[in-house]
Amino acid sequence: MFQNNFIKNEVEKIKEELIEIRRRIHENPELSMEEYETSDFIVKKLKEFGLENIEKIGKTGVVALIEGKGERCIGIRADIDALPLSENTKLPFASKKEKVCHACGHDIHITCLLGVAKILNENKDKILGKVKLIFQPAEETGVGAKYMIENKALENPVPEVIFGLHCWPNVEAGKVYHRHGEMSAASDTFKIIIEGKQGHAAHPYKAVDPIMIAGNIIVGIQNIISREVSPLESGVITISTIHGGEVINVIPKTVEIQGSIRTLSNEIREYVHKRLEEVACGIAETYRGKAIVQINKKTPNVVNEEKISNLIEKACKDILGEENYIYNPVPSMGSEDFAYYLQKIPGAMFRLGCGYKDKENYPLHSDMFNANEECITTGVISLLAIVNKLYEE
Ligand SMILES: [Zn+2]
Numbered sequence: 001m002f003q004n005n006f007i008k009n010e011v012e013k014i015k016e017e018l019i020e021i022r023r024r025i026h027e028n029p030e031l032s033m034e035e036y037e038t039s040d041f042i043v044k045k046l047k048e049f050g051l052e053n054i055e056k057i058g059k060t061g062v063v064a065l066i067e068g069k070g071e072r073c074i075g076i077r078a079d080i081d082a083l084p085l086s087e088n089t090k091l092p093f094a095s096k097k098e099k100v101c102h103a104c105g106h107d108i109h110i111t112c113l114l115g116v117a118k119i120l121n122e123n124k125d126k127i128l129g130k131v132k133l134i135f136q137p138a139e140e141t142g143v144g145a146k147y148m149i150e151n152k153a154l155e156n157p158v159p160e161v162i163f164g165l166h167c168w169p170n171v172e173a174g175k176v177y178h179r180h181g182e183m184s185a186a187s188d189t190f191k192i193i194i195e196g197k198q199g200h201a202a203h204p205y206k207a208v209d210p211i212m213i214a215g216n217i218i219v220g221i222q223n224i225i226s227r228e229v230s231p232l233e234s235g236v237i238t239i240s241t242i243h244g245g246e247v248i249n250v251i252p253k254t255v256e257i258q259g260s261i262r263t264l265s266n267e268i269r270e271y272v273h274k275r276l277e278e279v280a281c282g283i284a285e286t287y288r289g290k291a292i293v294q295i296n297k298k299t300p301n302v303v304n305e306e307k308i309s310n311l312i313e314k315a316c317k318d319i320l321g322e323e324n325y326i327y328n329p330v331p332s333m334g335s336e337d338f339a340y341y342l343q344k345i346p347g348a349m350f351r352l353g354c355g356y357k358d359k360e361n362y363p364l365h366s367d368m369f370n371a372n373e374e375c376i377t378t379g380v381i382s383l384l385a386i387v388n389k390l391y392e393e
C-alpha cells in the first residue's frame with residue numbers, strides 16, 4: 001500500500017500541526033464521561049481533514065470511518081479522558097483546570113489517531129479496505145470501552161482486528177515497547193464486611209471483636225498470594241481502605257475492608273476470588289464473627305492476540321529500525337479497558353516510548369508526568385505502518 005519513506009515523509013509534514021493539536025488538548029483536559037469539548041474538538045478536526053463518515057457515540061465517544069477500496073475493516077482505538085489531578089509540570093501549555101490533567105498521555109493518543117486520520121484520508125484511494133477510528137471516553141474509570149461496544153462502535157462494519165497504543169515514559173521517545181501474550185492484569189475490587197458483637201473495651205470476652213478479626217483476615221488473605229499461587233504466576237491483593245470503630249472504650253459491631261485484586265490469568269483470577277471469600281469467612285467464623293464478602297469483577301486482562309502482536313513487531317521494526325523496537329519482558333499488573341474489545345474481536349496493544357533521554361521521567365498518573373512530544377511522530381508512523389502491514393497480509 002504505502003512505502004515506508006512515504007509514511008515517514010507524510011508524518012513529518014504534519015508534525016508541527018500535530019504538536020499544536022496536542023497542546024490544545026493538553027490545556028483543556030476533561031474527566032471520564034465528561035469529554036464534551038474534547039469530542040467536539042475531535043469531530044471538528046476530522047471534518048477539517050475532510051473525513052465524511054463521522055459519528056458521535058453515546059455522549060462523548062467518536063467513531064470515524066475511512067473507506068478505501070476493499071471490504072475489510074481495521075479498527076484503531078485511542079482513549080481520550082484525563083485524570084482528577086492538578087498538573088504540576090509548569091509547562092506553558094499545562095492544564096488550565098484545577099484537578100484535571102492529562103497525566104496518562106491520552107492527549108498524545110488522540111493526537112496520534114488524528115494524525116493517522118489526516119494521512120489516511122488524503123490517501124484513501126490507496127487503502128485496500130476501511131479503517132475505523134475509535135475515540136473512546138472513560139478509560140481511567142474502566143467503563144469507556146464497554147460503553148463504546150454497547151453503543152455499537154464495533155458494528156457496521158465490524159473490524160476484523162483492533163489495535164492501539166499507550167504512552168510509556170520509561171522508554172525514550174522514538175522507540176516502541178512491546179510484548180506478546182499477557183499485557184495487563186484483570187482488575188477486580190472487593191469489600192469485606194466483618195460482623196462481630198459490640199461490647200465494652202474492658203470486657204472483650206463478652207463481645208466479638210471485629211477489629212481483631214480484621215487483623216487476622218488482613219494477614220490471612222496475603223497467604224493466598226504467597227502460599228497458594230505459584231511464584232511464577234502473578235497475583236496481587238491490596239487492602240486499600242479499612243473502617244471500624246468510633247469510640248475509644250467501645251468494641252465496634254462491624255469493620256469494613258475494601259481492596260483491589262489484580263491477576264494475569266483467568267484461572268488465577270477465579271482461584272483468588274474463591275479463596276478470598278473462603279479465607280475471610282473461615283477466619284471470621286473461627287473467632288465467632290461473620291464475614292460477608294462481595295467481589296466486583298471489573299476489567300478483564302489484556303492478552304495480545306498472537307498474529308496481530310507479531311505483526312506489530314514486524315511493522316515497527318521495519319519502519320523504525322530494529323534498535324527502536326524494545327521487547328518488554330514483563331506484563332503490567334495495571335489494567336486497561338481495551339480488554340473489553342478483545343472479548344469481541346482479536347487485537348493487541350503496544351506501548352509508545354514518550355520519555356526524555358536526559359531529563360527525569362515521571363510515571364503515568366504523576367502530576368509531574370510530561371510526555372516528550374517527539375513521540376507523536378513515532379506514534380503516527382507506527383500506527384500507519386501497522387495498518388499498512390495488515391493490508392499487505
Ligand atoms: Zn491512566
Ligand SMILES: [Zn+2]
Pocket residue numbers: 104105106139166
Ligand atoms: Zn492511560
